[in-house]
Amino acid sequence: MNKKTIFITGGAGYVGEMLGEQFSKRSDVERVIVLDKEGRPKSFDGNNKIVWISANTSDGTWQSRVASYNPDVVIHTAWQIREMYGKKKLQWKWNVEGSDDVFNFAFSTPSVKKLIYFSTVSSYGASQSNTFEHYFKEEEPFIEDMYLYGIEKKEVEERLRNKYEMSKEKAPQIFIVRPAAITGPRGRFMRIRFGLQSALSGQLKESIIHRVISFMVSYVPATKGWVRQFIHEDDVADIVGLFAFNDLEGEYEVFNISPPGEPVYSKDMARAVGKKVLMVYPWIIRIVFFFFWHLTRGRVPTSKGGWKFYSYPILVDGNRITKRYNFNYSCNSKDAFYSTKGRYEKYVPEKSRR
Known part of the structure; x- marks a missing residue:
């Protein structure tokens, strides 16, 4: 059996850690090289297939070490998703320039045959003209111009496409995924982060600010355009x-990854967390986001443009x-x-299972 070596960036993050853990259990995997600027997750303790590298994708310190293992597949999940208050240039370096470094590595390392990059649906743009009836397809342009996460992801996809067009002859096979909101028992119960689900379900208990927010969302505040799509972590x-x-066939493949069927509307969200919907106007959401962003200096992730994604549908x-590949969600x-x-699910308390 020809065993593969996998290189994953963002290995301390929700998705990167999950992929590292699961792929390292496969019999056809020799090793999983995992890189992150954050600390090594405890889930990797005692796992002899994991090679941990403490580095930032943009710092230029990791390339030679990773190359020495001759990775077959590069999976780029690393990203500073939440905007850092007053540090846009640093964030651009980490995210955009760091992605350039990962792509340059994948293109220039002979052993690499595949590059998998995590993009986002946010780059399509949350616009007042969006409707519940229109579902964006992969060929439609990215128009987001306010929310930094969507702007940076748009820029990186453009750079990757341009790099591929200029270097097709030496490019690895490329797969880009644009996921809906990723969730599941691991995300909701093993990695409680500040987010919509954790706030509404009362899981935020880290600080006074978090407790205040949990109190404020005793109802589910929603605009007429509020809607979400979710994809299961599995x-x-x-x-x-x-x-x-x-x-697989294909050279440069792009996929929205979101299951078919009805999305989650505000009434569904409220029912799930046992609350009632409080209808609000987008301008109210915008003011609240502005207030919390500056009052907490970014600790509450309500950065510029984020209000649109709570107001208008994507x-x-x-x-x-x-x-294309007969994948069934x-x-x-x-x-x-x-x-x-x-x-x-085994990590979910029995009383919370459903």
Whole structure:
């Protein structure tokens, strides 16, 4: 058996750690090289297949060491998602220039045959003209011009495409995924982060600010345009595994990854967390976001443009991967959001399972 060596950036993050843990258990994997600027997760303790590298993708210290292992597949998940208050230039260096470094490594290292990059649906743009009826497809342009996360991801996709067009003859096979909101028992119960689900469900207890926010959302505040799509973490891992471990057609493939079926509307969200919906106007959301962003100096992730994503819909068509590679999602958005089923259900307290 020809065993693979996988290189994952962002290995301390939600997705990167999950992929590292699961792929290292495969019999056809020799080793998993995991890089992150944050500390090594405890889940990797005692795992002899994991090679941990403490580095930032943009610091230029990791390339020779990773190359010495001759990686077959590069999976780029590393990203500073939440905007750092007053540090846009540093964040650009980490995210955009760091991505350039990862892509340059993948293109210039002979052993690398595949590059898998995590993009986002946010770059399509949360616009007042968006509707519940329109589902964005992969060929539609990115128009986001206010929310830094969407802007940076748009820039990086453009750079990757340009690099591929100029170097097709030496480019690895490229797969880009634009996921809906990723969730599941691992994300909701093993990695409680500040976010919509944790705030509404009362899981934020780290600080006074978090307790205040949990109190403020005793109702589910929502605009008429509020809607979310979710994809189960198991589906994300399976999609990346499909790309990494199978011989597939295609040279440069882009996929929205979001299951078919109805998305999660505000009434569904409220029902799931046992609360009532409080309808509000977008201008109210905008003011609240502005206030918390500056009052907390970015500790509450309500940066410029973020209010639009709580006010206007972005829905995507995730069927291309089914048509192209016959991939079938394990559950729809509502089940991904609400159910605790999945590979990590054993970590969910029994009273919370559903």
